[in-house]
Amino acid sequence: GSLTKELAPSAFFGHVRGAFTGADSARKGYFHEAEGGTLFLDEVGNLAPETQQMLLRAIQERRYRPVGDKSDRSFNVRIIAATNEDLEKAVHEKRFRQDLLYRLHDFEITVPPLRDCQEDVMPLAEFFREIANRELECDVIGFDGEARKTLLTHAWPGNVRELRQKI
Numbered sequence: 001g002s003l004t005k006e007l008a009p010s011a012f013f014g015h016v017r018g019a020f021t022g023a024d025s026a027r028k029g030y031f032h033e034a035e036g037g038t039l040f041l042d043e044v045g046n047l048a049p050e051t052q053q054m055l056l057r058a059i060q061e062r063r064y065r066p067v068g069d070k071s072d073r074s075f076n077v078r079i080i081a082a083t084n085e086d087l088e089k090a091v092h093e094k095r096f097r098q099d100l101l102y103r104l105h106d107f108e109i110t111v112p113p114l115r116d117c118q119e120d121v122m123p124l125a126e127f128f129r130e131i132a133n134r135e136l137e138c139d140v141i142g143f144d145g146e147a148r149k150t151l152l153t154h155a156w157p158g159n160v161r162e163l164r165q166k167i
Contacts, residue, residue, distance in 0.1 A: 005048040009067050012055065019068025031064055031075045038078045044104065045085025045096060056100040079104065114156040114163065124160060125151050128167035 003011050010019075014029030030039055047055065058064040059079065063072040081104045090096035114120065125143065133140055143151065156162055 002043070003047070003051060005050040008048070008051040009054060012051075012058070013064040013066050015067035016069050019066075023068070026066075029064075029066065031058065031077055032066075032073070034075075034077045036076055038080055041079060041081040043083050043085070044081040045083035045087055045090055049097070052097045052100050056097060056103060059100075059103045114159045118152060121151055121156075121163070122148065124163055125167055128164050132167055 009015075010023075010027065010029065012029050012031055014027050014032055015023050017023060017026045041055075058075075061072075062076075063074050065072045085096070087096050087101050091098045091101055114124075122143075129140060129143070132138070151163075158165070
């Protein structure tokens with residue numbers, strides 16, 4: 001999602017040496033690197049329209065062309081896409097391509113927000129506490145009553161990332 005429309009073709013599909021100013025060597029793109037495996041597209045809802053078009057074409061045809069190359073390459077990659085964006089709404093508002101949504105929408109997993117999963121707050125907090133103990137070479141043991149109450153009553157608008165940051 002953070003790729004600019006200028007950088008996306010090279011990042012996804014790679015480039016050959018001399019393809020553009022500064023391309024002093026060839027570079028393999030994400031599709032090549034993920035060959036035979038899985039390509040995870042994080043925050044796909046933030047992709048620029050030009051990048052969505054390019055990605056759609058590759059997915060439909062199962063082929064891509066590295067920037068500056070003369071021939072296409074086929075690929076065998078499973079694509080997993082994630083976003084916090086409501087893509088149906090983005091399609092309605094013409095910010096996301098409906099045809100790309102259909103291509104990416106074979107199987108959907110909806111992860112509920114942390115505020116709707118109170119039973120997960122303390123196990124996650126304990127997990128992140130242990131990580132912090134290792135990283136900071138500390139030996140903090142558990143959470144007192146006040147800390148537990150604070151953790152369990154917070155709305156967690158930032159979900160698990162916010163919880164990780166607070167611990």
